[in-house]
Amino acid sequence: MSADQIALIGRLDAELIELERVLARAERLMAKARAQGDEDYLDGAALNLHSFYAGAERIFEEIAREIDGSVPTGPEWHRDLLMQMSAELRGTRPPVIGRNTRDCLDNYRGFRHVVRNVYTFNLRPSRLQELADEARPCYSALVEDMTRFYDFLEKQELAQT
Numbered sequence: 001m002s003a004d005q006i007a008l009i010g011r012l013d014a015e016l017i018e019l020e021r022v023l024a025r026a027e028r029l030m031a032k033a034r035a036q037g038d039e040d041y042l043d044g045a046a047l048n049l050h051s052f053y054a055g056a057e058r059i060f061e062e063i064a065r066e067i068d069g070s071v072p073t074g075p076e077w078h079r080d081l082l083m084q085m086s087a088e089l090r091g092t093r094p095p096v097i098g099r100n101t102r103d104c105l106d107n108y109r110g111f112r113h114v115v116r117n118v119y120t121f122n123l124r125p126s127r128l129q130e131l132a133d134e135a136r137p138c139y140s141a142l143v144e145d146m147t148r149f150y151d152f153l154e155k156q157e158l159a160q161t
Helices: 003-036 040-068 077-085 099-117 125-160
Strands: none
Touching: 003 040, 003 125, 040 077, 040 099, 040 125, 077 099, 099 125
């Protein structure tokens, strides 16, 4: 594997570790909100769920820039980037993430938009709980997809030598 690819995987893995941390925080805050009946914890949980998607998007931007050679632009670039990651780019790479992972992450992309544009006291606790419950399986699917993508990069490098 080239030094550039090793560095890329290192950066992507560092983001995945950070995603694990924000998920753990969101889970703890949701548990505190339930246990103590204190909705103030929901603000922190919402912020961490927002950060979960933001971190995934940073991973995808890196791949789009370094592997694909093209990062979407325009008003729908967030959605387009997610779609790009679930698409095969002929002659370049297979899909980075599967459709199920894309669909799962799309829920957090939409939620991030809500968090950015709505007062936190207007967030529905039931929706936050639903997103918190689904975050761990979504993260696991992302990690599995990324592992498959790393395998592709390694095989591609071997084929070129």
